[in-house]
Amino acid sequence: MTPDRRTLIADTAIATLAAEGMRGLTHRAVDRAAGLAEGSTSYYFRTREALIVAALDRMAEQDGTDIGDLGGVPTREGLAALMAGLLRRWLTDGRTRTLARFELTLESTRRPELRARLVEHGTGFVGLAEKLLAAAGADHPRRRAHELTAFVDGLLYHQLVGVGADAFDDAELLAVCRDAIGLVLP
The missing domain is CATH 1.10.357 (Tetracycline Repressor; domain 2)
Incomplete structure (x- = not known):
């Protein structure tokens, strides 16, 4: 099943953080890595802070799934x-x-x-x-x-x-x- 756009962006933000660090986490970098049109990430997460929060929330969700x-x-x-x-x-x-x-x-x-x-x-x-x-x-x-x-x-x-x-x-x-x-x- 294909993840919804917000989940895709959050997952890609996590991967970008892991690969590029905080300096590499930009809306444009996430757009590129996710294969989305430029501006897509900022449409869903207007600020960098909102993007970081989305990544954190997604990590917590995945950790919860791991723990069960x-x-x-x-x-x-x-x-x-x-x-x-x-x-x-x-x-x-x-x-x-x-x-x-x-x-x-x-x-x-x-x-x-x-x-x-x-x-x-x-x-x-x-x-x-x-x-x-x-x-x-x-x-x-x-x-x-x-x-x-x-x-x-x-x-x-x-x-x-x-x-x-x-x-x-x-x-x-x-x-x-x-x-x-x-x-x-x-």
């Missing part, structure tokens, strides 16, 4: 497998989205309005981690959720940019996730 329905009481092994699966997805099929998110995260240190929007999106994922950890019996689930999401972000960054090590294979990634779960659960 997490019903039931999680076990340590279940949490580690979920975490490893999400990390693998965000390092492979979702790599472009992950790179774009890091690009926006760095930019948010200079743009308070962008930071507020990223915090808004991130709060939902910390809340989800808090619920899962509380159900699994974590002490201080809110604090542990922040620790776990920070670990996920750090591991994603490390694996994406290849700082100091080769990428983990699936078995290593699961082992690392088991270790992380062991740090946040009693």
